[in-house]
Amino acid sequence: MPGQRRGTRIAMTDEERDTFLGTQPVCRVATVGPDGHPHTSALWFVWDGTALWLNSLTKSRRWADICNRSAISVIVDDGGFDFLRLRGVELLGSARTVGEVPRTGEPLDELVAPERLFADKYAGGGAFRYDGRHGWLRLTPETIVSWDFAKLRA
Template identity: 70%
Template sequence: MVPGQRRGTAIAMSHEERDAFLRGSPVCRVATVGPGGHPHNGALWFVWDGTDLWLNSLVRSQRWTDLARDARLSVLVDDGGFEFLQLRGVELLGRAEVVGEVPRKGEEVDELRSPERLFTEKYGDFRYDGRHAWLRLHPEKVVSWDFGKLRA
């Protein structure tokens, strides 16, 4: 049984499948708790280090404002096609933690060496633009699904 996976264990991804899926997916959707408790969703590039999800976010954004007020977030990474059996995804829930300077300008931060290297490997040259900063999500709950497993 996958920790956090209460239902649908037959379609849950293994740890290896989940890690490969998260490493290879280009975009995630990040949901924060907005004003009045309403959700705010936005797409972001991200990297997965096998334990934590790293988000490189604009610091002058609704997302950043929301997280300063309430650090809870839900991140969805999914893909699929027009057929039900092609649907697969991972949802990660937890609290965002700011790592490094805000905004990021290039100060040496040991914790950011790995995510910045992974980001460069995934998306190309990583540059400090003085507008973004790093958020780390150490998931409290992870749920995955791959409806293609129903074929068996």
């Protein structure tokens, strides 16, 4: 997979990236609308080691943009004001809808793991809740770039 061209010194290992994506609560999703204007929105997500799963309102600009043009960029980062604590991951690729829209809980093997991960992460291990307003988008990244400026201390 193409990705880190520069900044390899501060790149996260696959294990560091997976741990980081598994613990961060919010990502920012960038889409492009039919008018060509960008749109960025915050969203909860889960990472399964190969794909980023986004549980999005199906009546949102984000959903409409992705249905119109599937290319997206997602940033997950943290660190605050201290430069040497900045770290993050950018994932780029195409998102696709998985399951019924909106999701009502129809059995689907492909969604068992993401829904379990989502419930574990955001509901303390309870059951995933279907509200009839959200649907699943899966981003299998074509490019992943990461940074952890704490590595500059070494």
